[in-house]
Amino acid sequence: MEEESDKTDEKSTNIRNEKSLEEINESPAVRQEAEKPKKEVPIVFSSSEWFSAKRWSNNPFTFSILPSLFVGYKEQTSRLMLFLEEKHKFLLVVGPTGSGKTTLLKWIQGNLPGSDTLYIGKPPETPADFVDIFNDKFKAPWFLRPFSPKIKNIYQVPDFLNKRLKKKHLVVFIDEIHEADLEILEWLRVLGDQVDNISFLLSGLPSFDHDLSTKLETFRKRITAKIELLSLTKEETQQLIQRRIQHVGGQGNEFPQDVVDFIYSRSGGFPREVLRLCDEFINQAILKGSPDISLDLLGGVTEEKIEQQVYLDVLEKMTPMQREILEVLAQKPLSPGQIANSLNLEKYKSRQHAVRSVNNILKFLLKQDYVERQQFEKTFVYSLTPKIKTLMVKA
Numbered sequence: 001m002e003e004e005s006d007k008t009d010e011k012s013t014n015i016r017n018e019k020s021l022e023e024i025n026e027s028p029a030v031r032q033e034a035e036k037p038k039k040e041v042p043i044v045f046s047s048s049e050w051f052s053a054k055r056w057s058n059n060p061f062t063f064s065i066l067p068s069l070f071v072g073y074k075e076q077t078s079r080l081m082l083f084l085e086e087k088h089k090f091l092l093v094v095g096p097t098g099s100g101k102t103t104l105l106k107w108i109q110g111n112l113p114g115s116d117t118l119y120i121g122k123p124p125e126t127p128a129d130f131v132d133i134f135n136d137k138f139k140a141p142w143f144l145r146p147f148s149p150k151i152k153n154i155y156q157v158p159d160f161l162n163k164r165l166k167k168k169h170l171v172v173f174i175d176e177i178h179e180a181d182l183e184i185l186e187w188l189r190v191l192g193d194q195v196d197n198i199s200f201l202l203s204g205l206p207s208f209d210h211d212l213s214t215k216l217e218t219f220r221k222r223i224t225a226k227i228e229l230l231s232l233t234k235e236e237t238q239q240l241i242q243r244r245i246q247h248v249g250g251q252g253n254e255f256p257q258d259v260v261d262f263i264y265s266r267s268g269g270f271p272r273e274v275l276r277l278c279d280e281f282i283n284q285a286i287l288k289g290s291p292d293i294s295l296d297l298l299g300g301v302t303e304e305k306i307e308q309q310v311y312l313d314v315l316e317k318m319t320p321m322q323r324e325i326l327e328v329l330a331q332k333p334l335s336p337g338q339i340a341n342s343l344n345l346e347k348y349k350s351r352q353h354a355v356r357s358v359n360n361i362l363k364f365l366l367k368q369d370y371v372e373r374q375q376f377e378k379t380f381v382y383s384l385t386p387k388i389k390t391l392m393v394k395a
Contacts, residue, residue, distance in 0.1 A: 050286045054254065060244035061278040067106035069243045072236035072271075076227045077104065084112055084171055084199055088224040089192040092177075093203040094319065095229030098272030101203040104229065105173045108201070115169040115199075123180035127154040127187050138164050154187065158194035165197045178204035182216060189219045206319040228319055230364060231269030234261070240274060255281070255293050262295060268368070322361055326388065329371060333383035336362060 051058060076093075083091050095101050109117045118137055124130055131151045138160075140148035151160045161170070174180075174188075188200060206228075212220035232240065238260050242252035255263075259281065267273035284290075284297040318326075328334065328342050339362075340354040348354040362382055365371040370388045373380045 047286055050282075050291075051248075053291060054250055056245070056248040056250050058248055059279065059282060060248040060250070061275045061282065063272065063275060065103055065106055066244075066247065067103055067110055069240070069247055070100075070103050070107040071239045071243060072232040073100065073104060073229060076229065077108065079225065080104075080108060080201065080227060081112065083225055084108070084115065084201065087169055087197070087199055089199055090188075090219075090223045091199070091201045092209070092223045092226045093201065093229060094206045094209055094226060095203075096206065096270070096318070098270045099229040099231065100271040101229060102175055103271070105175060105201065105203055109171075109173055112171060115171045116165075117171045117173065119173045120175065122176045123174055123184050125181075125184075127183060130154055130157055130187065130191075134161065158191060161191070161195045161198060165195070167197065169197050169199070171199045171201060173201050173203070175203045177202040178208035178211070185212075185216055185219050189222060192222060206321075210320055230319075232271060232274070233269060234264045237264045237267070237269050237274055240271060241278060244275075244278070258295055259293055262298075321357070322365065325358065325361055325365070326370065326384065329382060329384050330389070333374075333381045335376070335379045335381050337379070339382070 047059070080091060080093070093101055093104060105119065109119055118133075120133065124133065131154055134157060135150050139145065149160075151157055180188075191198065192200060209220075209226060212223075241255050241260060241263070245254055246252045255278070263274055263277045263281075267277055281293050281297055285293055288297060290297060324343065325339055328339055334342070336355050336358045339358050340351060343354060343358070348357065362371060362373075366373065366382075369385055371382045372385050373382045375381075
């Protein structure tokens with residue numbers, strides 16, 4: 001009897017507990033809490049996990065020089081290859097920071113047939129450095145070095161190179177040439193004049209060409225061709241992204257078209273800026289736990305908003321000639337001939353050459369939506385677009 005009584009009391013207690021739980025669950029506070037939308041807890045990826053999910057071996061958008069993945073600038077590379085095969089003495093590549101000059105030099109070095117090559121990342125600081133550079137380039141095997149002739153001073157370099165090269169063509173690539181002192185440039189001129197089978201492909205910022213015209217005209221006149229690197233097209237930008245991704249094992253289509261369009265608009269097609277933006281998309285995807293790349297990762301910025309934005313670094317990426325034309329047009333609309341008349345014509349063979357150069361730059365500025373044109377009688381008159389007017393005022 002006592003056991004049955006205990007069971008009855010336990011059952012009664014359970015019923016009371018169930019009723020009290022129902023009352024608690026039906027209370028307004030509990031119902032309000034239950035009706036609140038549940039927050040989604042984002043998935044947190046590590047870099048290695050995110051790359052592994054994509055089947056990428058690593059991040060393809062680090063600032064690494066990969067000549068095998070070089071894209072764009074087909075006309076420029078074709079001209080440079082032709083001039084080098086014809087053994088012209090001095091060629092110059094100019095372009096803003098991040099336009100791909102070093103990658104272009106490395107690509108040409110790896111694809112130039114029939115020539116020996118030497119790449120120098122920065123110009124020598126003193127003439128004596130040329131001695132070390134060429135001694136190292138042409139050093140004999142270790143067991144022959146005690147008997148092998150070496151250059152002792154800068155004045156022996158031309159004769160040494162003529163004896164070593166004979167009919168062999170040597171192409172010397174010198175990057176960051178805008179950092180070179182005048183004395184170094186003078187010795188480059190001497191080597192070009194006195195060494196029979198040597199060519200120099202120089203690369204630097206657009207300011208270097210202006211420095212030559214004011215400080216070392218004798219060297220400037222020896223440059224057979226000046227190649228300007230501006231930026232990639234939208235198609236080339238997409239190709240750069242695809243090649244980089246495929247290089248690390250991806251499919252190449254992981255960046256949707258609207259993201260590619262955004263990157264091109266934001267970067268202006270400058271390779272280094274393209275890599276930086278791609279890297280930013282990946283970092284945001286990892287931090288926000290997103291397995292896919294989308295515009296939402298950077299705050300959902302649309303193409304329309306991009307078109308309304310003006311970036312002050314646009315002017316820094318322009319060549320001096322491009323900027324000079326914009327500054328002239330900031331005063332009033334002009335025709336190509338009128339623009340040419342306002343420039344220093346001494347650096348051109350004729351006024352016709354100056355007008356032709358102006359027309360080529362205007363085509364680029366028109367394509368970038370920096371200038372617009374209207375027909376006036378028998379010619380076109382160019383003026384700045386509203387967004388570049390704002391930029392010129394802020395600059």
